[in-house]
Amino acid sequence: MTKITTLMATALAAGIFTIGAAQAADLSFMGYSYAEESAKPSVDRIIDGFTAKTNLTVEPIGTAFGDMQKTLFLRARSKTLPSVVQISERWLPMFSTLPGLVDYNDVFGKDYLAKTYAPEALAMGQVDGKQFGLPLMSGSIGMVANQAVLTKAGITDVPKTVEEFKADLIAIRDAVPNSVPYAMATKNNSDILVDFLVWEYTFGAHVIEPSGKVVVDSDASKQALAFLVDLMKERLVAPEIGRPDARRLVGQSAAAFYLDAPQSRTFLRSFSGQDKAFDVNIRPMQVPVVKEGDEPKSIQWAHLIISFAQSNPPTKDDANMQFVNYLGDDAVETQFPVEQSALPGTISARANPVVADDAYLTAWAQNNTHPLANEVGTWSNGGELTDILAEEVQSALLGQKTADEAITSMGQRMAGSMTKAGFPQ
Template sequence: MTKITKLMATALAAGIFTVGAAQAADLSWMGYSYAEDSAKPSVDRIIDGFTTKTGLTVEPIGTAFGDMQKTMFLRARSKTLPNVAQISERWLPMFSTLPGLVDYNEVFGKDYLAQTYAPEALAMGQFNGKQYALPLMSGSIGMVANQAVLTQAGITELPKTVEEFKADLIKVRDTVPNSVPYAMATKNNSDILVDFLMWVYNFGGHVIEPSGKVVVDSDASRQALTFLVDLMNERLIAPEIGRPDARRLVGQSAAAFYLDAPQSRAFLRSFSGQDKAFDVNVKPMQVPVVHEGDEAVSIQWAHLIISFAQSNPPTEKDPNMQFVKYLGDDAVQTQFPVEQSALPGTISARANPVVADDAYLTAWAQNNAHPQVNEVGTWNNGGELTEILAEEVQAALLGQKTPDEAITSMSQRMAASMTKAGFAQ
């Protein structure tokens, strides 16, 4: 039994799967944004605009981000997949095997897509030579600072190097009571993965090569993990912090730095209780580099749209294809991504003054110009790889293993997982 089959069977036995009969609407949309209080009104406006323009109706289905993968595979098993779904870019390889997945190149044509979408955003929806997904919004995962905390700590400039970063963390620790200077993710496997990857890349390392070979056992990985363990030992990061916790701490000015997607501004507005008045404190910045002059590191991030065929072959006239095309319209691309503090996926929307004149989005793009691929999340066994990596990082951070022991174990376990998945080591 495969890992995916086990996942579906377990969830089914637990009674998670509750799906009704065929929908009365012209198409169904499943997405995690519709399950978020801050984003749901934006999705409602998208659907209302589409219905007004086309006369077609959409049934929205909200599913929490953490349940999305499980729910999709359950629906695949029962043949009740939604017509359109919102996914994270890192899930695309896993979802590429789902039945009926549409290759947008065959519906809209490569030329139209290349003329419509920003190239790096469009590339995140490609897998095995097919355009299985289109960007709803895009950007990267980078670092954000809270200016109010920096000011309280007497810090006048954003740190550019790792040495300056650590010095600033110490200032925050010593001057801001009950603070977590750097709200690094130290719980939730997927959160730990992103934060650890960022620092491995920053120190010049990699985790898995495009061929599938595990290369995390390196001096760079050891230096990165040793750096993070030192931060824990000096009380500059803290245990039991996930991404939602980090957003809350930064929003409440109890942390100075953390890693997040550009949606950070929207989350911090909410957690601060100050809405847009808090924007003056939200500072996108480059992840501090090891040596001055090094290229800053960030990680690819996007909300993508996948679809399942309503006809054979799918055509532009299908209700779900009309909806997907509408999601690339300026009416959506200058509304939804901007309201969520993210970059639009289309070329025209990025050139629109609503986006081009947004100082926050401009700063984000400037500070995160060349995002790297999430080397773990893109594999079909990404869930298992993520669990292994997070367990070993946590073991080192909690002092249960030395950084050297954790990296060695991580490498061996990940290599075994990739071998099992069919990739020679």
């Protein structure tokens, strides 16, 4: 955290925070990957490659994923915004009003960006027609199974329906002592949000319509939450599990299923201690459906790159724009996303054999064909909505409320939040 205190803004010109002139480095790059042990070496290689190519220096700033939103808003208040930032796609609407945020259409041109980036990945970086984010990597949030744990429980194939899923979880609970059959997120509000949304969609429910109307208080939502409460009562999920905990449990073959982005493979390799030898146990699968013939659900996912202007107006020659442009080069896009077990954001990198011939990434894409948008995280009050949802889900999982009561309260509280945000219910 000492690096954060050394970053200073040089001036406030024309309403834009200009960053970099007072720093020892030509630009700063803040990202959660740099705070992750498994990803930090990859980020270091990117920075080394950029410096070798341009002679420009980069100060990397590692910030934990769960702290990123709070940290960036605090930096905005203290006028110490970094030059370039790695964010989750669902945070972009919240960050879109930050001062000095660069619209890449104005710097690189809309046509160039359309020719360079995969269209569905590029779309995740757009807000109100402006291209505030560019995809560093993309994919979806889907389900992963540990085949070694399934085998211990005598399970030969992954479950296709919710009924089969629960039966398999019971078999794992009884056959694998001290295991958490399904490492569902039950702590960390942002993790709970994603896991609950997957099951919401699976049961045919929705939380907020595109118009801003809250629709979570429905029979389908109550059925989804009741299903998860039942899993808790049956000891098929466990309290106090966040995404990092789930990765560790699955990597150490103490859990059979969990939801994650395609980066799952990289984390599981690390937590298993077996590196690539563990790949034989990592099995991307479709999220089980309520009834055969339903479309399996997953959620859109991407790492986006946003930037804050170093000049007014920003130009391609700015140090941070050169870095952003370098992040879209094949040298990066065929290295970093693949090392993190994700799809590159660019069209050319996706066509590269390093990506096209990767069996894991191919299986992931085949099992998650139509990822849906995060209906909560995309709103300007997404942080408050996320907290409301997670608090109510936890209250039901812990037996403090029935599933019906929790969903009704969730709907009322979310409606109040959306009304305050300018979306009357």
